[in-house]
Amino acid sequence: DAGVIQSPRHEVTEMGQEVTLRCKPISGHDYLFWYRQTMMRGLELLIYFNNNVPIDDSGMPEDRFSAKMPNASFSTLKIQPSEPRDSAVYFCASSLRPAEAFFGQGTRLTVV
Amino acid sequence: DAKTTQPPSMDCAEGRAANLPCNHSTISGNEYVYWYRQIHSQGPQYIIHGLKNNETNEMASLIITEDRKSSTLILPHATLRDTAVYYCIVRVRSLNNNDMRFGAGTRLTVKP
Numbered sequence: 001d002a003g004v005i006q007s008p009r010h011e012v013t014e015m016g017q018e019v020t021l022r023c024k025p026i027s028g029h030d031y032l033f034w035y036r037q038t039m040m041r042g043l044e045l046l047i048y049f050n051n052n053v054p055i056d057d058s059g060m061p062e063d064r065f066s067a068k069m070p071n072a073s074f075s076t077l078k079i080q081p082s083e084p085r086d087s088a089v090y091f092c093a094s095s096l097r098p099a100e101a102f103f104g105q106g107t108r109l110t111v112v
Numbered sequence: 113d114a115k116t117t118q119p120p121s122m123d124c125a126e127g128r129a130a131n132l133p134c135n136h137s138t139i140s141g142n143e144y145v146y147w148y149r150q151i152h153s154q155g156p157q158y159i160i161h162g163l164k165n166n167e168t169n170e171m172a173s174l175i176i177t178e179d180r181k182s183s184t185l186i187l188p189h190a191t192l193r194d195t196a197v198y199y200c201i202v203r204v205r206s207l208n209n210n211d212m213r214f215g216a217g218t219r220l221t222v223k224p
Contacts, residue, residue, distance in 0.1 A: 103156045104155055
C-alpha cells in the first residue's frame, strides 16, 4: 500500500483565495483525521471521520474551514477565504478501527 | 488539553539507550498510552502502544508503571536517525471516541 497520500505537497496562495487540500486514506481504513501543525500551536486535531461521517469537528478553527469525505477513499479540507494565519502544515491520517493511525507527508500551505 | 506531560528536550549519545518519560497522572482505566515520533518535515510515525503491560516491538519498548500514572519509552540503541520529536498520547480506543490529540512532545537529539 502506498500509505496516506496528500496533495498538493506545497501550496502558495494569496489571501482571500479558496484553498482545497486533498487526502487519500489507506484502503480499508475507516477513520480519517485532519491535523494542522504550526510552531506556535503544535499539532492540532481539526476533525475526524468514521465511515465517511464527521464525528468530531470541534477543532475546526472557524467557519472558513470545512471538511468533507464523499467516499471511503477521498477527503478534502477547504479554506475559504484563506488568511495568512492559516499558513501551516496540514496532515491527514487514517486508521483501521480505533487503532494506530498512519499519517501522510503533509501539505505545506503558505498564504501571502 | 493534552493529558500528558513530557520534558521539552533530551539528549542521548549514539548507541546508548534513550529513555523518554511521560506523566499521565489522570489516565482513566480504559485509556491506552500511545507513542508517536515526528522526524523533521515528515508526518508523525506510530511507535508503540500499551494499556497495562509492558510492550516491546522492533522499534522500542514501553514500560508502564503499575499505577499507570507514568510510562517510559525506551529506544535500546539510539541512532542519529532517531533524532525526532516524540509524542506520548493517552486515548480511549472506542468506536465513537477515537480522537487523538498531541501535546508538545519531547525533542530527542541523538549525538555522535
